[in-house]
Amino acid sequence: GTPAAKSDKTVTLTIDGQSVTVPEGTSIMRAAREAGIAVPKLCANDMVKSFGSCRLCLVEIEGKGGTPASCTTPAMDGISVNTQTDRLNTIRRGVMELYMSDHPENCAACAMGNCEMANMAETVGLKQNRYGDEGANHLAPSPIGEHGVNFKELDVSNPYFAYDPAKCIVCSLCVRACEEQQGTFALTVEGRGFESRITAGMDEPFLQSECVSCGACVQACPTGALQEKSIIEMGMPDHSAVTTCAYCGVGCSFKAE
Ligand code: FES
Structure with missing residues (x-):
């Protein structure tokens, strides 16, 4: 909301x-x-x-x-x-299809059910993506900036979480969460189109910012672009199964990976 x-x-x-x-x-x-x-x-x-x-x-x-x-x-x-309405649902599927073209198909966050974007694609009824995932693989023609940061380069500088620009849709929720929830102005959006990404400004990595590692940005991210390193280390699940907890008689189901 x-x-x-x-x-x-x-x-x-x-x-x-x-x-x-x-x-x-x-x-x-x-x-x-x-x-x-x-x-x-x-x-x-x-x-x-x-x-x-x-x-x-x-x-x-x-x-x-x-x-x-x-x-x-x-x-x-x-x-x-x-x-x-039909018109709105068509627009939403079109928008979602463009987002999915800028998101890797082989995404651990999606596979683990942590990706709000993947859930939203299902909600709006997106069944195919005509554009592939070229955007996620798109590399800037040459490294930019004085530190030579490529726009698709992972930022693993923070000890607790990592940022993967290939999964980022540049919605800026992380930037706003940092500013409004934490009162820190650590993050900004740089670049345009496929070459846009979140940085600490002046193409600096996250650790160079005023980031206090509060995690508000990670919590706000709807795509798995910002993830805790401990979760990333778990990697892609080999398989998953839905099972029923036998602890009490309620019969809650949960997903095991
Ligand atoms: Fe309203 Fe994104 S939720 S434009």
Whole structure:
């Protein structure tokens, strides 16, 4: 979702036919969640201000043109919003397909079920990717910057976590989590397109930044681009199985790898 709005005034709107009343300033995405409707998203969460970069959360507002992002558009009194139309679902699949073209097919985070992006691809019904994963393998023509950091080079400088630009969709959640949750301005986005990546600025590795290793960026990352080293060391699972815990009579299932 998006952060809660603090207002005594309320607005009432309709989302997918359901009436919902929320504090003024609440995003349409959060209002939808109040109504039990999960709008697909990658670059928003409850902890940081919305940015509207991933374009997965687009919605339609009746009587208005366009497809605004529900994470950055405030709920307004009397509007009627649709979150699940054929047009929106087609746009979302197209967006997701582009993201998957910039993400390696052989990704341990996806295989371990840690990748929000892989889950979202399934949610929007993406079954094929016509563009392959060329973006993930794309190398900058030559190393850049005074330290010669290639835009696809792993950053393993931090002792606790690593950054893999091949898996990064540059949603900037990590940059915003660092700034807004931790109050540290350690990270920034550098470069454009396939050659964009997160750095500590001036193409410096993470360890050169003011990073205090709080882990807020790792927690916010929806793609496995930022991962704890201890998890990376576990590698790709050879196989996985769903089993039922025999500890009590409830019968919870869990995935073993
Ligand atoms: Fe709204 Fe990404 S969640 S644009």
